[in-house]
Amino acid sequence: MEEKKFDINTLIGFVLMGAIMFWWIYSTQPTPEEIEAEKNKTEQVKEDTTVTNPTTSEIILQAGDSVTLAKAQTELGSFAYSTTLPSAKDSETILENDLLKLVISNKGGQIKEALIKKYVTYDSLPLYMIKDNNASFNINFGTTDNRTLNTKDLFFEPSLTKKGETQILSMKLKVSNNQFLEYQYEIKPNEYMVDFNIRSQGLSNVFNSSQQINLDWNLEGFRHEKSIRYENQQTELYYEKDDENIDYLSIGGEDDAEENDVNWIAYKQHFFSSILISEQAFDNIKLKSKTLVEDEEVDTTFTKAFYLKAPLALQGGELNYNMNWYIGPNDYQILKKYDRNIKEITNLGWGIFGFINRAVFIPVFNFLKGFIGNYGIIIILLTIVVRIIMSPLVYKSYLSSAKMKVLKPEMDEIAKKYPKKEDAMKRQQETMALQSKAGVSPLSGCIPALIQAPVFFALFRFFPSNIDLRQKGFLWADDLSAYDSVFKLPFKIPFYGDHISLFPILASIAIFFYMKMTQSQQMNMQQPTQEGMPDMQKMMKMMMYLSPIMMLVFFNMYASGLSLYYFVSNLLTITIMLVIKNFILDEDKIHAKIQENKKKPKKESKFRQRLNDAMKQAQEQQAQQQKRKK
Incomplete structure (x- = not known):
């Protein structure tokens, strides 16, 4: 067999080929700027491929793009027009007088913040009824092209005008310039009552009349007072039926109701309320309240949650509801000015008790x-x-x-x-x-x-x-509407609390x-004391000790x-x-x-005569019973 010999020419060829390959790799390497650009491009592609089902809000925020506008039309149908307007962004409009400040959001056309200006919380903070998404006002409706939409997800176009000191804000959810759903707010000077109207124009062919239109109003009540337990006991949902009969849900735990012909609904907290009043009574509504206080001795943000679902009726294919919104204090003198019976949310007692309070x-x-x-x-x-x-x-x-x-x-x-x-x-x-x-x-x-x-x-x-x-x-009490704690206990006593009130x-x-x-x-x-009858002397002694103890324990809060x-x-x-x-x-x-x-000769009254006759008759019956026994 022929022996293979080392070929120097082959070696030189491999070396030259390696050098050429190394030079080519080095010369074609991308610069740092090109690497960063490619990285950004990759991340953008990744983001675009992951978000395959954008929300309505995301569609609206990208409304300038013809691609996302097409998606909006797919999601919103006729209401995609609102995404082409400059108002299709999460901005706000302020309505304000000396008593009340309302912040209305383009998104949902609803109240985003409600500040009662002349009051503060127990810890001296501004007193908000609505803030940080604790409330939601929404109309849920179906369309003729088989979509179900919620106004809270859509953007309204604001238009603010003034008549003297009265401010009027029109919020329109548009299908076109002549077709829209409108919320109108009107706030007058020195008033807690806000006029609020819901109406539609040109939407009779857009609303699906076979699908129920529902108004949903939810609110979680902020804690405003020092005693969580006491405030929670005074916080409840009130409503008035069309016959002016006032009713309410239970203050304890969770309660709900279904009612017809309801004129107004009050989310009544201890000293402040949000009341929705309608000239056209709501029919077949659902109400619910739920206690959010798990431990009455632990600081909490909210006391109760309130819920309302009210069907809205179409008139000639359109919505037309004239309403009022009271957001303010539970002051009997203020509430009785309004001829809507809302003064009854101030719990002055029923019957003669309420009469004594109102009259005296x-x-x-x-x-x-x-x-x-x-x-x-x-x-x-x-x-x-x-x-x-x-x-x-x-x-x-x-x-x-x-x-x-x-x-x-x-x-x-x-x-x-x-x-x-x-x-x-x-x-x-x-x-x-x-x-x-x-x-x-x-x-x-x-x-x-x-x-x-x-x-x-x-x-x-x-x-x-x-x-x-x-x-x-007054004296050592810093708030006559709350307990007057003079000493904080290092522990909690059941029913009494963790403090001593003087x-x-x-x-x-x-x-x-x-x-x-x-x-x-x-x-x-x-x-x-007669046999078989309670010993009144013992009962009075028991009351003599029981009454002060009850006062001491239950009035501590x-x-x-x-x-x-x-x-x-x-x-x-x-x-x-x-x-x-x-x-x-x-x-x-x-x-x-x-x-x-x-x-003196005493003439017995007829009542005394009847009583004596009854006693004589009872005495005779008793004597006869004794004879039978013998």
């Missing part, structure tokens, strides 16, 4: 605040007025107690005379005969207390609903002494103005009772008067 306490309170600037002093003066008005009832009650005290020895003798169970009817009959001759009635001591009860419950509603007390201080403590002490005096007074009127009222009221009542007892009533004169009444 609100006028007296407003009169006093007209020349007194300190609201703690106003509460004290209001309390004095109430106690003076009620003093004749206190006198009547105490006089009845004194008469019963004078008669008590004779009533005890009757009880000794008939100690047996079967003699209960005779004992009761003779006791009543003695009281009738003496001109004394045990009911005369109870009736004044019953008359005072509505006043108690009326004021229980009046103070928590009175926005005038909000952030007004006014409830003072009120509890005053109530204890008042109950002690009342118990002493009632004991004078107490008749001997309540408005300090309410506790201040009860403290001063009970002090005044105790003082009046001591004055009556020591300086006005004379037991010797009362005794002499009773003895004189006994001598």
Whole structure:
């Protein structure tokens, strides 16, 4: 076999070929600028290939491009025209007067911010009802080309005009210059009420009449007050039916309702509300509220969430709704100016309790605040007025107690005379005969207390609903509409909280002494306990201790103005009772008067006659039953 030899020429050829290849690679290498440009191009291609289904907003923001405009037409149909307008961007228009500032967004044509200017939150921040997407106002509708659209995703064209000091903002969602859906806002000077109208023009052939048009209005209520629990208890959804009947959803947990013929819906928070009012009643609406406070002792941003879904009816193929939007304080004096019954959201109590507040306490309170600037002093003066008005009832009650005290020895003798169970009817009959001759009635001591009860419950509603007390201080309380914490506890007590309020403590002490005096007074009127009947003496003792404890526990989170009222009221009542007892009533004169009444012929009333007849009949039946047993 022939031996292979090393060929120098082959080696030289390979070396030359390698050198040429190295030189070619080096000379064709891209510059750093070319590398960066290619990188940007690759990323752009990647971005374009990933976003295959852009949202309506993305389409509108790219509306200058004929490709994205075609996509808009695919997504929006007739409403793609709005993407060609200069207003197809997320910009805002401001409506403002001395009381209210509204920021209206092109996107959705809805209120983006609502600021109540003359109030602040408990921590001195601007008081917003709407901000940071906590609210949504949307109309959902179908089109004749089988699309379902939401106005909150579309852009409206704003047009702001003025008539004197009145500002009018027209927001139009356009199909063309002559075809549009319009929201119109009108804000007048020194008004919380905003005129708000919804109408369409030339859309009868665009709306799909077979598909329901729905108005959706949702809001999460911001926390504005110091006590989360107390504010949450006062926050609820109110609505008025066409028969002017006011109803509301439960304040606890989650609640919903379906109603017909509803005139207005109020998302009522403790001291501020957003109320949507319509001249044309809503039919077949759905309402819902949901508590967002999981732990009442932990700081939170929102208290409750409110939801409304209301079908909108077409008139001749078009929308035409005249509405109003109240965004402002729950001030009874302001709300009653509007002839729409919205003043009822201020919870002054039902029936006689609300009547007392409207007819007595609100006028007296407003009169006093007209020349007194300190609201703690106003509460004290209001309390004095109430106690003076009620003093004749206190006198009547105490006089009845004194008469019963004078008669008590004779009533005890009757009880000794008939100690047996079967003699209960005779004992009761003779006791009543003695009281009738003496001109004394045990009911005369109870009736004044019953008359005072509505006043108690009326004021229980009046103070928590009175926005005038909000952030007004007195003594150590910095806000008479909130609790007056004087000491922060390092732990939380169930039902009581994590702080100590002083006014409830003072009120509890005053109530204890008042109950002690009342118990002493009632004991004078107490008749001997009959078998089978509850021991009233034990019940009164229990109430003497239970009432102050309830005040101490449950009022620890309540408005300090309410506790201040009860403290001063009970002090005044105790003082009046001591004055009556020591300086006005004379037991010797009362005794002499009773003895004189006994001598006079007494004509029994028809009620007393019927009562005596009933007791005699019961006594005879009891005697017959005893004979049968024997």
